[in-house]
Amino acid sequence: MSTETVHHTALTLADHLPALQVLVPFIAAPLIVLFGRRGIAWPIALASSATAFAVSILLLSRVIDGSVISYHMGGWEPPLGIEYRVDAANAFVLLLVSAMSTLVLLFARESVEAEVSARHHALFYSAYLLCLSGLLGVAITGDAFNVFVFLEISSLATYVLIAQGSERDKRALTASYDYLIMGTIGATFFVIGIGFLYMATGTLNMADIADRISEQGSNRTIRAGFAFIVVGVGLKVAMYPLHSWLPNAYTYAPSMVTAFLAATATKVAIYVLLRFVFTVFDPGFLFEFNTLGYIILPLAIVAMFAASFIAVFQSDFKRMLAYSSVGQIGYILLGIAMLSQTGLTAAIVHLFNHGITKAALFMAVGAFVLTAKGSFYNDIQGLGRRMPLTSAAVVVGGLSLIGVPGTAGFVSKWLLVEAALENGWWPVALLVVASSLLAVIYVWRVLEVLYMQPTPDGSTVQEAPMSMLAPMWIAALACVYFGLDTDVTLTAAATAAEGLLAGSTGLQ
Numbered sequence: 001m002s003t004e005t006v007h008h009t010a011l012t013l014a015d016h017l018p019a020l021q022v023l024v025p026f027i028a029a030p031l032i033v034l035f036g037r038r039g040i041a042w043p044i045a046l047a048s049s050a051t052a053f054a055v056s057i058l059l060l061s062r063v064i065d066g067s068v069i070s071y072h073m074g075g076w077e078p079p080l081g082i083e084y085r086v087d088a089a090n091a092f093v094l095l096l097v098s099a100m101s102t103l104v105l106l107f108a109r110e111s112v113e114a115e116v117s118a119r120h121h122a123l124f125y126s127a128y129l130l131c132l133s134g135l136l137g138v139a140i141t142g143d144a145f146n147v148f149v150f151l152e153i154s155s156l157a158t159y160v161l162i163a164q165g166s167e168r169d170k171r172a173l174t175a176s177y178d179y180l181i182m183g184t185i186g187a188t189f190f191v192i193g194i195g196f197l198y199m200a201t202g203t204l205n206m207a208d209i210a211d212r213i214s215e216q217g218s219n220r221t222i223r224a225g226f227a228f229i230v231v232g233v234g235l236k237v238a239m240y241p242l243h244s245w246l247p248n249a250y251t252y253a254p255s256m257v258t259a260f261l262a263a264t265a266t267k268v269a270i271y272v273l274l275r276f277v278f279t280v281f282d283p284g285f286l287f288e289f290n291t292l293g294y295i296i297l298p299l300a301i302v303a304m305f306a307a308s309f310i311a312v313f314q315s316d317f318k319r320m321l322a323y324s325s326v327g328q329i330g331y332i333l334l335g336i337a338m339l340s341q342t343g344l345t346a347a348i349v350h351l352f353n354h355g356i357t358k359a360a361l362f363m364a365v366g367a368f369v370l371t372a373k374g375s376f377y378n379d380i381q382g383l384g385r386r387m388p389l390t391s392a393a394v395v396v397g398g399l400s401l402i403g404v405p406g407t408a409g410f411v412s413k414w415l416l417v418e419a420a421l422e423n424g425w426w427p428v429a430l431l432v433v434a435s436s437l438l439a440v441i442y443v444w445r446v447l448e449v450l451y452m453q454p455t456p457d458g459s460t461v462q463e464a465p466m467s468m469l470a471p472m473w474i475a476a477l478a479c480v481y482f483g484l485d486t487d488v489t490l491t492a493a494a495t496a497a498e499g500l501l502a503g504s505t506g507l508q
Contacts (some may be wrong), residue, residue: 014058014331015255018084019138021055021094026046026133032126042112045125049132050345053098060091066163070142078142079205085142089496092348093139093271096355100263101132104358105268106344108263110464111366115254118162125166128260135268143278144280145204147272148191154268155183156262168369176186182245186235189228197280210420212281222281227391228353229276230291235250236269239333240303244328250322253365258318260326263359267351277336277346293469297337301431303330308438313444316367318375320442321358324401327435328354335430344497349489353400353482355410360475361397364390367464367472378412382445382455385456387463391450391477398443400479406485411490423457446494 013020028048034039063069072078086094105128116124138147159180165172198204198223201212213222213304231242238246245437246266250258277292307326314320332354335347365375367390372379384391401409403414411434420429455461462468482489 011312013220015152016071017055017059018069018086018140019073021052021059021098022084022133023134024051024055026130029126029129029133032122032129032487037122041099041125042105042109045129046102046128049098049101049105051132052132052136053102055442056091056094057099059086060095060327060492062086062087063088063091064492064495066499071392079203079208082146083142083205083207084140085207087494087496087499088138089274089348089500090139090271092352092492092496093268096267096352097132097135097139097264100355100475101260102264102484103471104256104260104263104473105466106367107259110468111256111370112254114370115168117167117357117500120164124161127157128257129158130154131161131260131265135264138268140272141334142196143204144194144206144209145191148187148194151190151269151272152187154265155187155236158257159183160264161257161261162249164257165253168254169216169252171248175245175252179245179249181445182235182242186232186234186242189235190232193225193230193232196221196228200225206280207274211285214283219240222475225476226281226291227235230273230296231342233269233273236266236328237333238266238326240268240299240307240326240330243307243329244422245323247319250325250458251316251319254320255369255488257363258322259359259362259366262321262357262362266329267355270329270347270351273335274344274348274500292339293441296333298334301428302331304431305325305438308435308442310434311442312438313427314442315378316376317380317446318362318445319367320321321365322440324439325354325358328358328401329438330435331413331416331432334432335412335419338419338423338425339499340419340423341501342415345490345493345499346412346415346419348493348496349415349450349486350409352489352493353408353479356475356478356482357397357400360393360472360479363468363472363475364394364397367468370468371464377449379447384450386461389462389469390472392445393469393472394450396476396479398447399412402439402443406480406481408452408479408481410483411486441495 025048028044032044053402063086066088071084075084112121112124132152134150134157137150141147141150162179163173163176197209203209203211237243237371248263305328311323313321332347332350335343348414368380369375372383400409403409413436416432417429
């Protein structure tokens, strides 16, 4: 494995890609406020997101072989200076976030015009880009305190974005407020944990923290820091039972916001958990081993069943998918808790596959909201015939959510079963299969409503516009493509898992 160090004196634009990854959307956000009233808010947002996507592809191509890019902000050497650090793990997350952001923005124009007041569009897209730059910053920074700063940038923007759903349903304000309270508690726990680590190590650079923890061994201050960080990040992840903010936030936010958050926000929080658990604290940290084995593993299994069971009885498509997300997060946490390369590879692949699957499904919900004026099953009854392309995308996304062979969801669930059997945990392997059967039930309910119930008399609902169908189907076809061709996802995930399992040695 090689480490490429980049200073601010580098001459080519390619050397500054780590900085550009965050700076492009961050600078574009205030530009939208300044010039967005001229009708260019959406094009600026789309262009900056597409640029971030292109940068993430270039970064992943440079680290997919196991290399590491270390970018020193302002030329100050870490640990004194701020470092952006790119390896296979976070490059994979950067790709997911920027790709889903670009797809959702392609989808967003019609949806936002229908669900958000025109006078708020400039501020809406500005907040969206701040959320995007915050998520990208969380993934790329090598500084523990900067993780907190970027988390807060993305969270504060998210509260605003969710509240914009109040144009359609005033409960969006309550959902946003609940998320604000829970998110603030999570951020407070996280920053207290960072404080404990700083108290014990005297540094905020994650590579340096890892070195000093390995020298000190396990003491009470470090244990307290670990506990606070896990609880704080657990709230951001929507780890069961810390998930209470998620169903309402996803249900009442504008459709494009829900699609973006479901595909990216919890995935970035899971990356933060991975980064701290496997590279800052090192897998040999006994307290961590017990936490994963005796707390996170059981809670992950409970989430797989409890959230999926609740999803079965929902009457709102959007809310059903929200509870489904809590269950799918359980699969990712299960892979992490296995503490094996196969399990970790499964978790990282499922992080990506679930992101593209939920993007496709929530964009389909957005199309229903635009044309049928709602996402309740009564609103979408019989629309399989009136909106065949949107409904077909639901079928593809639903099959991936279940984990049917030939879809992206199957690949990661198969790896999870394989990892469980490698550990000798055959009951856990059976539970993964059994919980997938619950997904069959709640997906079938939606398909039954779409295709087997009559369209209400007098309905004039027509197919969604092509500007919404195209990105929706790109995400849906990605579910199939990454289910058949796993070279990129498995290679990147396996490289990331190998680097993370190396613990602090992966940071040298």
